[in-house]
Structures are given as C-alpha cells and as structure tokens.
Amino acid sequence: MTEHTLLEVKDLKVQIPTRRGVLTPVNEVSFTIGRGEIVGVVGESGAGKSITGSAIIGLLDRPARISSGSVTLQGEVISGLNEEQLRRVRGKRIGTVFQDPLTSLDPLMSIGDQLSETAMAHLAISREAAREKALQALIDVGIPAAESRLDAYPHEFSGGMRQRVVIALALIGEPDLIIADEPTTALDVSVQAQVLMLLKRLCRERNTGVMLITHDMGVIAETTDRVVVLYAGRVAEIGNTEQVLTSAKHPYTRGLVGATPNPANMDGDNARLNQIPGSMPGLLALPTGCPFHPRCSEVMPVCKTEQPALTPLGDTTIACHLATEASA
Amino acid sequence: MNDSLISVQSLSRVFDVSKPWLNRVLSGQKRQTLKAVDSVDFTIERGTTYALVGESGSGKSTIAKMLVGLLKPTSGRVHIDGVDLTNASAADIASTRKRIQMIFQDPYASLNPRWRVRDIVGEPIDAFLNVSGAERTRKIDELLEKVGLSSKDGAKFPHEFSGGQRQRIGIARALASDPEFIVCDEPTSALDVSVQAQVLNLMRDLQRDLGLTYLFITHDLAVVRYMADHVGVLYLGRLIESAPRQELFDSPAHPYTQMLINAAPRVDGFGRMHEAADGEIPDPISPPSGCHFHPRCPQRLDACRIEVPVVQHTGRRAVSCLLHGQS
Amino acid sequence: MASSRLARWWQSDVMWSWRRSPVAIVSTLLFFALVAAAVFAPLVAPYTPFDPASLNLMDGFTAPMQSGLGSGNMYWLGTDDQGRDIFSAILYGMRLSLFIGVMAVAFAAFLGISLGLIAGYFGGWIDAIIMRIADIQLTFPSILVAMLIFGVARGLTPPELRDQMAIYVLILSIGLSDWVQFARTVRSSAMVEARKEYVQAARLIGRSPFVILRKHLLPNVMSPVLVIATISLALAIILEATLSFLGVGAPPTKPSLGTLISIGQDFLFAGEWWIILFPSITLLVLALSVNLLGDWLRDVLNPKLR
Numbered sequence: 001m002t003e004h005t006l007l008e009v010k011d012l013k014v015q016i017p018t019r020r021g022v023l024t025p026v027n028e029v030s031f032t033i034g035r036g037e038i039v040g041v042v043g044e045s046g047a048g049k050s051i052t053g054s055a056i057i058g059l060l061d062r063p064a065r066i067s068s069g070s071v072t073l074q075g076e077v078i079s080g081l082n083e084e085q086l087r088r089v090r091g092k093r094i095g096t097v098f099q100d101p102l103t104s105l106d107p108l109m110s111i112g113d114q115l116s117e118t119a120m121a122h123l124a125i126s127r128e129a130a131r132e133k134a135l136q137a138l139i140d141v142g143i144p145a146a147e148s149r150l151d152a153y154p155h156e157f158s159g160g161m162r163q164r165v166v167i168a169l170a171l172i173g174e175p176d177l178i179i180a181d182e183p184t185t186a187l188d189v190s191v192q193a194q195v196l197m198l199l200k201r202l203c204r205e206r207n208t209g210v211m212l213i214t215h216d217m218g219v220i221a222e223t224t225d226r227v228v229v230l231y232a233g234r235v236a237e238i239g240n241t242e243q244v245l246t247s248a249k250h251p252y253t254r255g256l257v258g259a260t261p262n263p264a265n266m267d268g269d270n271a272r273l274n275q276i277p278g279s280m281p282g283l284l285a286l287p288t289g290c291p292f293h294p295r296c297s298e299v300m301p302v303c304k305t306e307q308p309a310l311t312p313l314g315d316t317t318i319a320c321h322l323a324t325e326a327s328a
Numbered sequence: 329m330n331d332s333l334i335s336v337q338s339l340s341r342v343f344d345v346s347k348p349w350l351n352r353v354l355s356g357q358k359r360q361t362l363k364a365v366d367s368v369d370f371t372i373e374r375g376t377t378y379a380l381v382g383e384s385g386s387g388k389s390t391i392a393k394m395l396v397g398l399l400k401p402t403s404g405r406v407h408i409d410g411v412d413l414t415n416a417s418a419a420d421i422a423s424t425r426k427r428i429q430m431i432f433q434d435p436y437a438s439l440n441p442r443w444r445v446r447d448i449v450g451e452p453i454d455a456f457l458n459v460s461g462a463e464r465t466r467k468i469d470e471l472l473e474k475v476g477l478s479s480k481d482g483a484k485f486p487h488e489f490s491g492g493q494r495q496r497i498g499i500a501r502a503l504a505s506d507p508e509f510i511v512c513d514e515p516t517s518a519l520d521v522s523v524q525a526q527v528l529n530l531m532r533d534l535q536r537d538l539g540l541t542y543l544f545i546t547h548d549l550a551v552v553r554y555m556a557d558h559v560g561v562l563y564l565g566r567l568i569e570s571a572p573r574q575e576l577f578d579s580p581a582h583p584y585t586q587m588l589i590n591a592a593p594r595v596d597g598f599g600r601m602h603e604a605a606d607g608e609i610p611d612p613i614s615p616p617s618g619c620h621f622h623p624r625c626p627q628r629l630d631a632c633r634i635e636v637p638v639v640q641h642t643g644r645r646a647v648s649c650l651l652h653g654q655s
Numbered sequence: 656m657a658s659s660r661l662a663r664w665w666q667s668d669v670m671w672s673w674r675r676s677p678v679a680i681v682s683t684l685l686f687f688a689l690v691a692a693a694v695f696a697p698l699v700a701p702y703t704p705f706d707p708a709s710l711n712l713m714d715g716f717t718a719p720m721q722s723g724l725g726s727g728n729m730y731w732l733g734t735d736d737q738g739r740d741i742f743s744a745i746l747y748g749m750r751l752s753l754f755i756g757v758m759a760v761a762f763a764a765f766l767g768i769s770l771g772l773i774a775g776y777f778g779g780w781i782d783a784i785i786m787r788i789a790d791i792q793l794t795f796p797s798i799l800v801a802m803l804i805f806g807v808a809r810g811l812t813p814p815e816l817r818d819q820m821a822i823y824v825l826i827l828s829i830g831l832s833d834w835v836q837f838a839r840t841v842r843s844s845a846m847v848e849a850r851k852e853y854v855q856a857a858r859l860i861g862r863s864p865f866v867i868l869r870k871h872l873l874p875n876v877m878s879p880v881l882v883i884a885t886i887s888l889a890l891a892i893i894l895e896a897t898l899s900f901l902g903v904g905a906p907p908t909k910p911s912l913g914t915l916i917s918i919g920q921d922f923l924f925a926g927e928w929w930i931i932l933f934p935s936i937t938l939l940v941l942a943l944s945v946n947l948l949g950d951w952l953r954d955v956l957n958p959k960l961r
Contacts, residue, residue: 019671044520045491160608188383189547191608193591197601217521218550218593222600242598259525261550262595263577272532273525273554279490280520396859425861438852442874448853455860501856 006209007033007056007177011069012079014048014055018063023283025051027233028069030310033177036207038200040224040241042214044256046280048233049213053179055079056211057094058086074176092122095170095208097199099182101162104169105154111138111165112150115172122173137168141198160191167199171206178203181213196223217260221245229253232281232291234307239316250318252276252292290321298322333509333541334372334395339404341365341390345613362613364390366565367404369639372558374508377535377542379552379573381588382562385612388545391562392513395543396430397421408509426456429502431531433514435494439486445472445497446482452504471500476530492523499530503538511543516551528554549592553577558644561585564612564620571645581647584621619650627651672955682947689941693750700743702728705909714738716922719929733929735918741929744915745937751911752941755825756891760884762830763891767837768880772868774838775845786842789835797832797890798897804828805903818906825904829891836883844876878956885949889942896938912938 014026025048033039043049054060056071058081071079078089090096098104106114115134119125125133131150138146141164154162163183170178180199184192200223203210212224220227220241227244229237229252237250248254258274278295281287287294293303302321313323346352346359365387372378382388393399395406397413406413411424429452432438439448446468453464469479475496486494495515502510512531516524528551534540544555552559553573560570561584569582580586590602607624610616616623622632629650637648664670673679692699703709713725719733719741732741770789774782792800805828812820848854849872857867892912898904899913900920907914912934919931 044522158608188609189549190383190587190591193593193602196593200601215520216593217595218597221595222593222597245595245598256521257595259522260595261528261554263553271554273529275525275529276522277526279492279523398855398858422861425859428859430856430859432852432856434852438856440853440871440875451857451862452860455862498856505860 004034005032006035006037006074007211008072009052009056009069010072012052012055012066012071013068014051014060014064015067016064020284024286025064025233025283026055029228029230029233029235030069031228031235031238033209033211035176035209036204037226038203038210038212038224040212040214040220040227041230042217042220042227042256043230044215044280046232046282047230049215049230050181052230053181053211053213057090057096057179058083059090091118091173091175093173093175093177095173095175095178097163097166097170097178097180097183099185101159101166102154104166105162107154110151110153111157115150115165115169118169119172133172134168137172138165140171140202141165141168142194143168160187160195163187163191163195164198167195167202171202171208174206175208177209177211179211179213182215183212184219185214185216192219199223217245217257218262229256232286233283234291235310235319236292237316237318237320238310243315247315249313249316249323250320251296251298251322253318255295255297290319300325331374332371333374333409334378334543335405335407336368336370336391336395337405337407338367338369339365339391339394339406340367340402341387341394341399342402360613363565363615364612365394365401368562368565368567370560370567370570372509372541372543374541375535375539376557377544377555379544379546379556379559380562381546381549381552381559383547383588383609385564385609386562387565388547388562389513392430392511392543392545396428396511397425426452426505427508429505429507429510431495431498431502431510431512431515434518435491435498436486436518438498439494441486443485444482445477445484445486445489448486448497449482449500449504452501456505467504471503472497474503474534475500476526490523491519492526495519495523495527496530499527499534503534508539509541509543511545513545514547515544517546517548524551531555549589561588564609564615566620566648567639567646568621568649569645569647575645581645581652582621582649583625583627583651587624619648669955673951676951678947679951682944682951685940686944686948689749689937689944690753692746693753696743696746696750700740700746701731702740702743704739704744704747711738716927718927719933732933733927735927735930736922741915741933744910745912745934748910748912748915748934749937749941751822751905751909752892752895752913752938755822755829755895755905755911756888758826759829759833759891759895760887762826763833763887764837764880764884766830767834767839768841768873768876770834771838771841772845772872772876775842776849776864776868776872778846782842785838789838792832792835797894800832801828801894801898802901802903804831805898818908821904821906822909825895825898829894829898832894833887833891836887837880840879840883841876844879845872848872848875882949882953882956885945885952889945889949892938892945893942912941 010030012026012029013024016023016025029052041049041052055066066079070077073093112131112134115137116130119130119133120127135146135150138149143149143161143164157165183199184195187195196219214220224241226239227241228235231252237244237248237253244253245257248257255274255276259276261273276295281291289305290303290308293299296303300321308319308321308324310317310319311323311327313326341364343362343364344359345362347357368391370378380388380391390399394401401414408424408428411420413421413424449468449471450464453459453467459467468482472479472481477493477496516527519527535542546552556573558570559573559576560567561582563584569585576585577589580589618634619632619637622628625632632650635650637650639646639648640652711723711725714723714734715736715738717723717730717734720731722729723734723738730740734740770785774785805824808824808827809817854867854871857871895904895911896913896916899911900917902917905911905914907918915934916931919934922930
C-alpha cells in the first residue's frame with residue numbers, strides 16, 4: 001500500500017445465509033483506488049459489483065454481511081466500524097451516487113436545504129456559509145440559474161438535472177472518494193454523456209477518487225483509468241483500462257469486449273459479434289474451480305478443480321490458469 | 329430495389345393526456361394532447377432491417393405498436409405488402425396479422441409466468457395455423473431448437489430460464505405463425521452484453537435463413553450499427569433523418585444525429601473528453617416551436633424557431649433540417 | 656413421482672415458512688379440526704339434536720358434565736330448555752355456519768374476480784361504472800347491505816318456502832355484501848398485468864378479450880385472492896352469526912352458531928350460562944383461527960415482506 005492509495009479492498013468476502021445455503025456474492029475481491037483515480041468496476045448482472053460497493057460503505061442489506069477481508073480508507077480500517085461511525089464516514093469521506101437519483105434525495109426538502117444541511121453536518125460551518133457552499137455546488141455541477149433553483153424541490157428537476165444535484169450532494173462534504181453505482185444507466189444517451197463528463201471533470205479538479213460501477217464497456221473506456229472486471233463475485237481481470245480493453249488476457253474479458261458492438265467490429269455485412277455461450281451462473285449453483293470454466297473457450301482440466309489466483313500476465317493481472325501456467 | 333414490404337405514410341398518433349373531466353372543470357384547464365408521432369414516413373424493403381433510433385419521448389415504441397395493430401393511428405397509412413392496414417376488410421387484416429409478429433423488450437414481463445413454454449410458443453400456432461396434436465408438438469419442438477433451446481425445455485416454466493433464454497422463447501413465439509415481418513422493440517436492452525451478442529447473432533441468422541424483414545426499435549446506436557441496413561432517427565415524434573447505415577454513421581447530416589453519434593460511449597474512446605450537447609429532451613406535451621431540436625442545436629438559424637423543416641431527399645437519404653437544402 | 660412432488664411441496668417457500676410459524680401451525684390444525692368436526696357432525700355428535708323424536712323434555716337445562724334427569728344420558732356441555740345436547744347442536748350449527756360462509760365467499764369471489772378482471776382490463780367507462788357501484792356499496796356497512804338484500808329477497812319468496820330458502824338467501828346477501836374487496840384487489844392486479852408484454856403478445860395475434868382474461872390474467876391475479884378469501888371467510892362467518900343472532904338469518908329449526916347464541920341469550924340471566932357460552936366460544940375460536948391463517952398467508956404471499 002503506497003501513500004497514494006486512498007482505498008484498499010483486501011480479500012473482501014460478502015456472504016448471505018439463506019435456507020438453501022450460504023451465498024457468496026463477493027468472493028475474495030481485492031483492489032485499490034488511488035487519490036484522484038477513477039476505477040471502473042465492470043461486470044454483468046450477478047457479478048457482485050453493486051454489492052461490493054455497498055459493502056465498502058457499510059450499506060449491505062441484512063442478512064448479507066462481510067464475512068472476511070477488509071476495507072481500508074486512508075490507512076483506517078472501516079469494514080469493522082459500527083453504524084454510528086460508518087455514518088460519519090459516509091458523506092464526509094465517501095460520497096455516493098446511485099442509479100436512481102430519487103433514492104438519494106428527500107422529496108420533501110428543498111435542494112438548497114439538503115445541500116446546506118449536508119455541508120453543515122460534515123464541514124462544521126455556519127448556516128450562511130453552508131448556503132453559500134450549496135449555491136457554489138449547484139453552479140459547479142452546471143445547474144442553470146442556480147440561485148433561483150436553491151429553493152426548488154427534487155420533483156421540479158428533470159432526470160439529468162436531478163442526477164447533477166445528487167453529484168453536488170455527494171461532493172459537498174468534500175469526500176476523498178465517490179462511489180457511483182450505475183450513475184447514468186437511467187439517463188438518455190445525450191444526458192449520460194453530460195453527466196459522465198461532469199463527474200470526471202469535478203473529480204479530476206478536486207483529486208477525488210472514484211469507484212464507478214457499471215455494466216457498460218463504453219462508459220468504462222471513456223471514463224476510467226483502471227478497471228476491475230468481476231465475474232460471479234470474483235475478480236477476473238484488473239489493470240489499466242486501455243490495456244484491459246485492447247489486449248485483454250482473461251478469456252472472459254476478451255469475450256466481453258468482443259461481444260460489445262463498436263465501430264471496429266460492426267461495419268461490413270459479414271461482421272459478427274463474438275458471443276460467449278451460456279450465461280452467468282447463479283450463486284446457488286457456482287461451478288467448481290474457476291467459475292468461468294463452463295463458458296470458457298480455452299478451458300483446461302485444471303480449471304475444473306482449482307480456483308486460479310490473481311497473477312500478473314503481460315500488462316494486466318488476471319485470475320486465470322493461463323497466467324499461472326505461464327508463470328510456473 | 330423497389331420491393332418494399334412495409335410502407336408507412338404520414339403516420340401520426342395523438343394521445344389525450346388531459347386530467348380527468350372533473351379535475352379539468354374544477355381547475356379550469358384545457359384539454360392537453362401529446363403528439364407522440366408526427367407525420368412519419370418510411371418504407372422497409374423485404375428481407376432487410378430498418379432501425380428506428382431515438383431517446384425517450386421520441387415515439388419509437390408508439391410506431392411499433394401501430395405497426396403491429398396494438399394501437400390505432402390517429403391519421404396516416406400503414407401498407408403491408410400492398411394491404412392498407414388502416415383501411416382494409418376484417419378478413420384482410422386477420423390474414424395480414426399472422427404475417428406480422430413482435431419481439432418484446434422485457435424478457436420477464438413478455439412471457440406469462442403461469443404458462444409452460446410449449447403453451448407460450450404454441451399460442452400463435454393455435455390462433456393462426458390449423459395444426460394440432462403431434463404436428464403441433466413437432467412444430468413447437470422445431471421452433472425451440474431453431475432458437476437454440478432444446479425440445480425438453482417445452483415442459484418448463486419461464487422462471488426456470490435466464491434472461492437470454494427467455495428472450496429466445498420470445499423469439500420462438502414470434503416465429504410460430506411463420507411471419508415475414510417482425511417488429512423488435514428494444515429486444516436486447518434488458519440483457520447483459522455477452523447475452524445480447526447471442527441474441528443479436530441469432531436474430532441475424534434467422535433473418536438470413538427465413539428471409540425475415542425487421543423493424544428494429546432501439547436507443548442504442550452500437551446495436552443499430554450491427555443490425556440495421558437502413559436507419560431512421562426520431563426526435564420528439566418526428567423522423568429527422570433517415571439513411572443507409574454506413575452513410576448515416578460516416579456522415580450524419582442532421583445536428584441531432586451528429587450529437588447522438590458523438591455522445592454514445594465508445595469502447596475505443598479511451599479518455600475521450602467530449603463536450604456533449606446542451607440541455608435535455610423537452611417535455612413532449614409542449615415541444616419547442618419550429619424545429620423541435622432548435623433550443624439544443626449548436627448550428628441553429630433564426631428561422632429554425634418558426635419554420636418546421638420539410639423533408640429533403642438526396643439519394644437514399646432524407647433529412648429534415650433547414651441547413652440542408654431548404655429554400 | 657407423487658412422492659417427489661410431495662417432497663417438493665413440503666420444501667416450497669410457503670411450507671417452509673409454515674413450519675417455522677407456531678401461529679400458523681396451531682391455527683391450521685385448529686381450523687381443520689373444526690372443519691372435520693363440522694363435516695363429520697353426524698358421525699361425531701353423540702345425539703341428533705334436531706330430531707324432535709329423540710328429545711327428552713325432562714333433560715332440559717342439564718348443566719355441563721351432568722346426566723339428564725329424564726334419560727340419564729351424560730351431556731358434556733349441558734342441554735338447552737328442550738333437552739337438546741349443546742355439544743351436538745354446536746357441531747351441527749358450525750356445519751351450517753361454515754357451509755354458508757364458504758358458499759358466500761365463493762359467490763363473492765366469483766362475482767368480484769369477474770367484475771375486477773373486466774374493470775381492470777377494459778378500463779375507461781366500464782371500469783368507472785363497476786368501481787363507482789363498488790364505492791357506493793362500501794359507504795354502507797356490510798351488515799346493512801346484507802340485511803337489505805335479505806329483506807328484499809325474503810319479501811320476494813313465497814311464505815311457505817321462506818324457511819327452506821333462508822339459507823340460500825343468506826348466502827346471496829352475504830356474498831353480495833362482500834364482493835367489493837375481491838373486485839378492488841383483482842382490478843388493481845389486473846391493471847398491472849394487462850400492461851405487461853405477454854398480454855400484448857396475446858392481443859397482437861388477435862386473441863379475444865375473454866380468452867385473455869381467463870387464460871392469461873386470471874392465473875396471475877389469484878394469489879392475493881387467496882388471502883382475501885381466507886379473511887373474508889372469517890368475516891362471512893361472523894356476519895352470518897350476526898344476522899342469525901338478530902333473527903334475520905338461519906331459522907331456529909335449522910340453527911347456525913349465531914342462532915344458537917341468540918337462543919342462549921334468553922337464558923343467560925336465568926343462570927343457564929352454558930347455553931350461550933359454548934356456542935360463543937366455538938364461534939370465537941373458528942373466526943380467530945381463520946383470521947390468523949389469513950394474516951399468515953398474507954405475510955407469506957406478499958413478496959415485499961420476504
């Protein structure tokens with residue numbers, strides 16, 4: 001862990017006891033986020049990306065719980081904190097942006113009040129100063145005529161504007177880290193681009209680290225510095241975004257990139273999307289060994305029995321026996 | 329080249345979105361209408377895929393519903409292989425119906441959860457084809473195998489399948505009445521990328537094998553680029569540009585099309601900082617005057633606020649924009 | 656095959672939650688014990704209380720656990736003024752109460768489900784008419800509605816048939832006072848279901864509204880109906896008892912639990928407490944077990960609470 005490391009997630013394991021057995025939606029996930037770094041967490045539904053986010057900020061729905069591993073924020077372990085301590089971490093040190101802006105906003109409170117109350121709670125400043133800060137926050141996220149919008153309520157904003165307000169709310173406590181879970185999935189393409197560019201610009205300016213959870217490879221490519229690819233609760237590949245997307249080493253990442261339509265593979269009548277057979281296994285019926293092996297085009301006998309460890313291969317790090325074989 | 333299967337002429341649909349009568353009287357409001365689709369024209373050639381792209385409020389799903397007969401147009405005509413669906417005899421409409429099918433967006437809501445797969449796939453067979461018993465069973469098995477499932481799956485219920493497999497069941501149902509034309513309403517927007525690829529490839533294979541004609545409705549330009557032969561771009565109910573795929577992506581003419589293509593995230597767009605277009609889609613109940621796009625348009629002229637642009641045809645491209653060859 | 660089905664049923668979510676809920680287990684066992692006792696009343700009851708030939712007037716007002724003065728027979732729960740065995744009378748009365756309750760709920764459910772499906776699927780003015788009628792009916796207490804319908808129907812039946820028809824009139828009036836619950840619930844589920852794409856897929860191929868309602872919508876709106884039916888059964892049994900208690904229900908020649916309570920009331924202050932107490936306890940236990948069962952079902956079938 002270097003001094004630039006902001007967040008370190010180490011061997012994080014989340015388990016949910018159910019009557020049909022114990023589910024492990026997040027299994028030994030490790031990654032770091034540096035100061036001012038945007039790290040994408042990408043995966044298909046059921047990969048465990050949202051639960052990883054919730055586990056980091058201590059918002060797991062019962063009966064899910066962190067069963068082992070740790071989350072360290074600026075050298076302080078936050079995974080064992082109680083609810084009271086966690087509340088101080090959320091907002092002040094970690095801001096959150098969710099897919100549906102209405103879950104983060106109080107419908108009965110004006111935008112200005114929500115922003116200034118949050119600022120007062122986290123920054124210990126006066127009401128006037130907080131109001132001033134709220135106005136500046138709205139201007140920063142590009143709300144037109146911000147001064148007159150301070151007293152407006154969430155329902156008076158359009159979807160894109162609401163998501164901007166949520167970003168203002170997440171940033172107003174001057175957190176070191178933002179966790180954004182599918183922040184633009186509910187928005188139209190043109191608005192999505194605006195919101196993503198805004199998030200990226202603000203975090204760069206303030207040196208805020210971002211964990212961006214998404215299923216969209218295009219968003220990952222355009223927005224993030226590094227990417228963590230999750231599959232069935234485990235890290236499949238981790239590395240620099242451009243290297244992962246252009247020269248993926250894990251067969252799953254390669255399949256995922258090939259399955260995403262893009263100008264390079266789409267034009268021409270004979271173009272064909274690469275397809276990965278089957279679909280993500282359910283948590284109740286995880287395959288033995290590497291969870292990807294039943295769908296993998298390069299499956300080896302060892303894949304069926306042993307879970308591969310994260311091993312560097314070329315420019316990226318992958319959990320695949322192709323890498324363990326190569327390094328052996 | 330002139331072998332068009334579907335021809336849509338000045339198709340419009342207006343919805344009454346007023347408050348209930350008593351509320352209107354009490355608060356003195358006028359009736360409110362929403363022009364979801366505004367004089368849309370296009371033709372689809374046999375065996376090709378026409379994609380309609382648009383964001384929310386563009387009217388793309390309303391057009392789909394009018395084409396399959398779930399909604400009546402307010403005005404305009406829909407011809408299918410020469411039969412005017414808006415003005416045909418009941419018998420003609422009934423016989424045309426089996427030639428048109430639809431693939432839906434939501435793999436969870438589009439299959440009746442209480443029905444077995446073989447009954448879901450068999451329903452159009454019962455409605456249109458005069459087969460029963462062993463032949464019906466054989467046809468259902470064949471359909472399931474055609475979409476990459478096994479005939480054993482017929483005895484299962486929808487909840488036993490993943491999203492992608494459910495969408496395959498939906499495709500099998502759409503194929504059951506041996507249609508020629510299939511309207512696909514965002515068929516992969518609820519699916520994961522790796523599964524989307526399977527379904528898109530399957531749809532292309534089926535088109536090639538069965539000579540199907542598709543109307544593909546989507547908001548996803550990347551999918552359009554993969555699936556479409558010809559693309560129409562909708563904005564607030566109006567068709568603002570239509571062109572063959574390659575032409576549209578290589579040289580988009582309408583500023584909205586340009587913005588849309590530019591805003592879509594690209595897998596090869598590493599670290600791209602693009603200045604996305606201003607503003608958001610206006611409320612379709614009270615759209616901007618003149619060209620609906622003018623408040624957001626970086627190239628707007630004064631006239632755009634007043635004048636509704638007329639469609640200009642150049643080759644196989646049609647554009648509605650004052651920048652393009654208007655007098 | 657059959658045993659694996661049974662095993663699967665036993666392992667299902669509903670049965671799993673049943674096994675973990677003492678309230679559900681107790682109320683189910685109680686309810687089925689009462690139903691069994693009522694259904695097999697002719698076999699279980701020690702006497703035939705409504706056969707005048709078997710009554711011994713000398714046994715009248717025998718206290719519980721005493722032998723009658725006339726016949727010397729043992730009466731567990733005592734006898735009434737005519738020497739009728741209270742225990743046997745309760746079994747027969749419960750049989751009638753349950754029959755009326757079940758039939759009334761079945762009638763209300765049929766009416767409510769049909770109207771609710773039609774209102775929810777077609778919407779517009781059809782929906783407005785059906786639901787306004789339901790609203791108007793809800794502004795009257797159900798006992799009033801039932802009494803009104805009972806009175807009108809009785810007025811229309813010839814006097815010689817009145818006692819015979821009373822039970823069917825009772826079923827009709829309780830059923831008509833209770834359909835609104837079903838209609839409202841079914842309508843709101845039907846509205847949600849009707850917008851789903853599987854219904855569009857059926858409309859698209861020209862299936863008739865009747866086929867869509869019966870084959871597509873009906874199976875998908877049934878789980879809340881089960882909950883309402885259970886809770887309605889308790890209400891119907893109580894409503895029937897109330898009507899009979901007020902003398903507008905089951906005739907004394909064929910008494911239900913309510914009629915028994917009504918009869919017993921006359922003797923309460925004379926010291927013959929058992930004539931009213933035991934039928935009342937039976938009614939309480941019956942209604943309570945059905946209600947608890949309904950509450951548990953609602954919790955289990957409501958996906959939001961799981």
